[in-house]
Amino acid sequence: MHDAPGERDPRRGRARGPDRSSRGRWWPPSGHRPFGPPRRRGRGPWWAGEDAEGEEPRGAGRVLWRSSAAVAVIQLVGTRFAAHDQPERTDLGPLGYALLLAGPALLLVRHRHPRLAVFGTAAVTLVYLGAGYPNGPVFVSVVVASVAAVAAGRRIAAWSALGLLWAGRVLIGHWLYRWLPPSGDGPASWGQELAVAAWVTAIVAASELVRVRREQWARERAERAAAVRRRADEERLRIARELHDVLAHSISVINVQAGVGLALLDQDPEQARTALTTIKAASKEALGEVRQVLDTLRAPGAAPRSPAPGLARLGELTEQAASAGLTVEVAEEGRRVPLPPGTDLAAFRIVQEALTNTVRHSGSRTARVRLRWAPDALELRVDDDGPATSAETAGTGPADRPSGGGNGLVGMGERAAALGGTVEAGPRPDGGFRVRARIPLGRPAGTVADGPEEEAP
Structure with missing residues (x-):
């Protein structure tokens, strides 16, 4: 009877190897050289000049x-x-x-x-x-x-x-x-020796030129690799920010309405039905936006099937907040101008995240959204009357930390910074909490700066 693979053999005092195949052959692990000494791996590429034996590139x-x-x-x-x-x-x-x-x-x-x-x-x-x-x-x-x-x-x-x-x-x-x-x-003749010395100098100069060129090529390869990693990180952050903004608001509304429905299920079934209807609508909208984000990822470069959210959907956002028990007052100053898709999306997401934080972390049931259209910038301000807590300042509460992670305000700042703007958030001196953002309007629609954001749903 054979021992199980990896079981210690008491007669040899060491673990047995893997099972033999049906043909009775033992196949060595990957990379094993059955004939000759094992291959030694060097500490760097072959052109790095390691004196220790190293594995050379293929070919x-x-x-x-x-x-x-x-x-x-x-x-x-x-x-x-x-x-x-x-x-x-x-x-x-x-x-x-x-x-x-x-x-x-x-x-x-x-x-x-x-x-x-x-x-x-x-x-x-x-x-x-x-x-x-x-x-x-x-x-x-x-x-x-x-x-x-x-x-x-x-x-x-x-x-x-x-x-x-x-x-x-x-x-x-x-x-x-x-x-x-x-x-x-x-x-x-000494003239011949001088000629040989000149040849030696030329050989040294050519060798130094080859070395400099190889170092330059290696540096360029490293810079290209770093640029690829940086673009991948930026894309990963953009996707994470989009998913956070899409899900946080809808899930907050669902959470609040689920609590209302559970509390009123026996006392006021009609109100509980209204809460369940709101949950269904919010979840349907969240699923649609998540599906749109995933479709964009599966087919990069393809046009989204629905337009990206913008300030034109601010009314829908206030209705969703009202279904969660938050009354939103919207005021505008100045003349509204068309925004590039990236700027319009960033403004909408900043307002959405500010209202989501108010629903989740503030005791106030009223929020005020103020849009000020300046000639060179769009200024956004979202206020609530509090009470403001440290949990709200961080963008998440202790109970919500595993799911929220405190990325809401960070995402706001990243969106504004990508467009050259700023975001300030914190408690107000008279109580409550304020989010203030300023987004420049100097980039017209269709510029390269708005390219990455245009792909976002």
Whole structure:
């Protein structure tokens, strides 16, 4: 009888593995390598220059092999052609060909071990020069390794390797040539050394340019990723704000009317019926608005089936508040002007949330809404006579904290701030509570600033 998966085996003192399949095979977990050592994951991307072994991106191995093979072909073929014009140099033998292939072989590890690659190729090239073999494209391996090392952040290693290679070449060409092959070789010209120094400087400059470009690309990628996350966060906040504003008012009306219906169910059935009718109407409207929000999310960019709420529906809002037992007095000053959809929606939601807070958290049964149309801004003010409590100031009461969360006033401020306006809310000196908002009217309808809000139902 087999033990259950994960059950401890008393004979071995450790938990047993998963069940075997019907074929009697044990399938290793995902990522397990049954042949060879387990793959080690690096601390960063392959171009970051981590010396510890790391997992390279998909396809990087093929690029390494192809580029190293191309360098090997260039060095072998180029050196063979260059050797025809240098009969005085040592003939290429097995050691010479081995040195020409050793540099490209070291390039295979230039991403995981950039220091090893740059110092190794420099040492191989120095040995090749000391052996007196023909001059040719043997420096290609050093150039590629240096560029990879600098791009990986190992600048000191690359500069040190190139400096040691140049110093070794000077030492061989001006002092050690007497004891090194080929026999009868004379000292090198200093003009040639200056040319080599200029090439080394050009290699370092090209490597630094590659490093700067890679850092710039990485920074741009990070900025694009941050912008995508920021847009996603803004969209998530917008959706949360819409759902809060849609549901908070309707659920507050339903809550109040449910309490009235329960209290009057036995004493005044007709009044309880009226409360239930109000609950049905409020819930139907809430479901419709929630469905409209969800339809907008499922089909981004599609036009909503019904117009977005605005100040034109202020009468419906006051009727809903009246069904919850709150009398709303509306007054306007100035000449009403058409508002962009985003501004109209924000003004409606601010008034709606202020009235919802009055219904939920204030002892007053009367609220006053005042709209003042200025030439450059719309000023909204919602007052109630209290009593004002700290729960009302926070936008939620202790009993309602799990469901409300205190996001009502925060949502008001976010809506106004998105349009360049402000919201002030707090107790009045003479008692009660006041919400005051100012929304600029400088953005005409259809501007880019109103784009995100136009999608809102």
